[in-house]
Amino acid sequence: MTETTKRLDDLIKSGLAYFSQASESDLEYKRFPEKWSKKEILGHLIDSAINNLQRFTEIQSAEKPFKIRKYKQDELVIANDYQHAELEELLQLWTALNQRIGIIVQSQTENSLNFPIQLPDGELSDLRFLMTDYVDHLGHHLNQLTTDLK
Template identity: 60%
Template sequence: MDEIVYKLESLITKGVAYISQSSDAEMTQKPLPEKWSRKEILGHLIDSGINNLQRFTEIQTANKPFKIRQYKQDDLVKANNYQDAELKEIANFWASINNRVCYVIKQQTKETLSYKIELPSDEISDLRFLIEDYVDHLEYHLNQIVK
C-alpha cells in the first residue's frame, strides 16, 4: 500500500497547488453546457471521497462480503451546487477528505486489505481493489482539472 499512499499524497499536493493558483472563472467554465466544469469535477471528487471514506471504514466491522452501494454522482453534484460554491472552501474540503482517506489507508493491514466486497455488478473483490480503484479514479478526474 506504500505506493498507493505515496500516489494519493502526490495527487493531493498537485491538486492543491493547481487549484490555489486558479481563478474562479477558470474553474467554473464549462466545456459544454451539459458537461461538468473543473469546479464540479472537484465537487464530484469530494462526493467520491465522502462515499469511499465511509466504505473504507464501514467494511472494518460489517458482514462480508461488504456490499458496495452506488451513489448518483450527477445528482450529488447538483444537490451540492459546487458550481456556485466558494472555490477555497471546496478545495480545502477536497484536500481534507483525501488527507483523512490517506490516513485510513495507512491503517490497513494485510488482513483488512483482503476483506471481501461485492461490487454493484455482483462481482466479488477486496478492499485493496477498492482503495486502488479510488486513487486511480481520483487521478483520472484530477487530470481533467489540471489540463
C-alpha cells in the first residue's frame, strides 16, 4: 500500500496548494442552489474522511465481512454548514484526518488488506479495495476543485 499512501500524501499537498491560492468568493460560488460549492466539496471530503477513518479502524476487530453502510452525503454537508465555515478550520481538519488515514493505510498487513467487506449493494470486496477507492474518490473531487465549476 506504499503507492496508495504516497498518492494520498500527494493529494493532500496538491489540495492544500489549491486552497491556499483560491479566493473565498471562488470557493463559495454556487452555480445552482442544489449544487455544492468548492468549499462544500471540501466539506464532503471531510465527511468522507471521517466515515472512512472509522471504517478502516473498525474493520480491524469487527465481524467479517464488515458491512459498509452508506451515509447521507448531502445532509451532512448541510448539517455541518461547510459553506459558512472558516476555511482554515476546514483545511486543518481535512489534513489531520487524511494524515491519520495515511498512517492507518501504511500500517496494514497483507492479511488485514484481505479482510472481507460487503458493499451497500451486497457485493463482496476487501479492505484493500476500500482504501484504494477512498484515495481514488479523493483524487476525483480534488480534480473537480481545480477545474472551473462555473
